[in-house]
Amino acid sequence: MHPAARIYGRRDTIFLIACIVLSLVALGLPDRMRDPLAASLRRSVLAPLVSLQRNAELSRRAWVTREARAAARDSVALRSMALNAVDAENRRLRLLLGLGARLKWGFIPAEVLQGRGVGEEYSVTLSAGARAGVQPFSPVVAPEGLVGMVKTVDPTMSIAIVWAHPDFRVSAMAADGSAFGIVAAHLGSEPERYLLEMRGVPVRSTLKPGTLIVSSGLGSTFPRGIPVGTVLGEIKTSELWARTYLLRPAVMPAEMNSVMVLTPRRSTSGVEGVWQTGRGLDSAARAVVAAGDSLQRADAERRAAAADSVRRDGARRDSVRAAAARPQGAPPATPDTSAPVRP
Amino acid sequence: MRPTDLVRTLVAFVVLVLLHYTLRPLLGWRASPDFLIIALLLIAIRVRPGTAALVGLVMGVVADSLQPHAFGAGALGMTLVGFGASWLKAVFFADDVFLNAFFFFLGKWAFDLVFLLAEHRLGGGELLVEILVWSPLKGIVTAVFGLVTLLILRPILRSSPT
Numbered sequence: 001m002h003p004a005a006r007i008y009g010r011r012d013t014i015f016l017i018a019c020i021v022l023s024l025v026a027l028g029l030p031d032r033m034r035d036p037l038a039a040s041l042r043r044s045v046l047a048p049l050v051s052l053q054r055n056a057e058l059s060r061r062a063w064v065t066r067e068a069r070a071a072a073r074d075s076v077a078l079r080s081m082a083l084n085a086v087d088a089e090n091r092r093l094r095l096l097l098g099l100g101a102r103l104k105w106g107f108i109p110a111e112v113l114q115g116r117g118v119g120e121e122y123s124v125t126l127s128a129g130a131r132a133g134v135q136p137f138s139p140v141v142a143p144e145g146l147v148g149m150v151k152t153v154d155p156t157m158s159i160a161i162v163w164a165h166p167d168f169r170v171s172a173m174a175a176d177g178s179a180f181g182i183v184a185a186h187l188g189s190e191p192e193r194y195l196l197e198m199r200g201v202p203v204r205s206t207l208k209p210g211t212l213i214v215s216s217g218l219g220s221t222f223p224r225g226i227p228v229g230t231v232l233g234e235i236k237t238s239e240l241w242a243r244t245y246l247l248r249p250a251v252m253p254a255e256m257n258s259v260m261v262l263t264p265r266r267s268t269s270g271v272e273g274v275w276q277t278g279r280g281l282d283s284a285a286r287a288v289v290a291a292g293d294s295l296q297r298a299d300a301e302r303r304a305a306a307a308d309s310v311r312r313d314g315a316r317r318d319s320v321r322a323a324a325a326r327p328q329g330a331p332p333a334t335p336d337t338s339a340p341v342r343p
Numbered sequence: 344m345r346p347t348d349l350v351r352t353l354v355a356f357v358v359l360v361l362l363h364y365t366l367r368p369l370l371g372w373r374a375s376p377d378f379l380i381i382a383l384l385l386i387a388i389r390v391r392p393g394t395a396a397l398v399g400l401v402m403g404v405v406a407d408s409l410q411p412h413a414f415g416a417g418a419l420g421m422t423l424v425g426f427g428a429s430w431l432k433a434v435f436f437a438d439d440v441f442l443n444a445f446f447f448f449l450g451k452w453a454f455d456l457v458f459l460l461a462e463h464r465l466g467g468g469e470l471l472v473e474i475l476v477w478s479p480l481k482g483i484v485t486a487v488f489g490l491v492t493l494l495i496l497r498p499i500l501r502s503s504p505t
Contacts, residue, residue, distance in 0.1 A: 015394070019399070023400060026414055
């Protein structure tokens, strides 16, 4: 420290006493005088220092809460990612509920258990088994269309092959019924492996890309009208007497989460109108037209009936008027049949 | 005091005041260093006791404006500490690290003692804990920071040759 020597004198004592008195006066100041004084000091001399202090405290708070903020940000990001998945699952479950409402009866809801191993890409494990009513060879469907067929049934679970399985076959047709064939997995290289092909289509039947293919109901496994896929194009094969078409499956592997297994009774009674296929739309349009016609017919009949009643009412009023005008004892008026009738 | 020394001391004083309003809130410790006391002691050992008391009064009043409930308590504490430091500087004349540290510790503790007694906010055990536990802790922290500050500001505070 600075070693300079100082002399202590009377002036210092006076200064000290004055300062102490001033301090005590400040201590004893009433609020109405103290507050304006303190406020004026804060707004003038201390203003820049207070600003510095505020910034420092904000910096410290930002530093202290950085981990909490990072954790909160991560949680929000994680929650938003989960929300997307929940949203997708919700949408899918709504579709499944819609399918259940249209099917009304004869179906068993099941979850597709994930974690398929190598070599098991073409079969899925379902969470419903024999206890729930699942039987072998039952069709497995999703809101979009056909998923596959139950192969093995255990009490609490079952194993189904999906359309990509090499053994999978379904008799199919164009939605308008113009062409029939057998749909099986397209055994091509990897990108095309998850496509279907429709074989044995007669040469005279040409299918345009985008045509919807549904199950034909031939055979005893799959009922008629389940969407199988849409036509992508024709494949050139060595078969000259039949055409083969490449199909895009109605149900993609990623959509195989929640499915429904149709019971044999439901398969037998059919699922017409459950999926909005072309045939279903046509029949719906026809039904709407028919309903319109019947309404028109009913309206015309109602008008005709009203006109008849008015006519009958008029005739009754004429006969009453004629009876009133007739003299006592005169015979009742009868229509003059002898009068010439104008053609 | 020569004008050069006065300027140097003022620079060190401003630096310490800035540290009080930036580093102290940044640290946010319960027992935080009091750079205003360090600045007051730095001035006090270079001026007459009366002037040191006046500087203490001004610093105290300005600092008290941030805590109106104790307006005047800080001024009284700084007045007494400033005067006492200037008066006792002959005792702590030697440029010894530990003596300087003790000087800062004593200054801070004395200030807290006067402040706490004058503001009449705390009482009983709470006041005792504050005086016997927290104030000494603050004094120790202030002493450490005072020594570090002195080491850093040594080039500025060194007296110019006569």
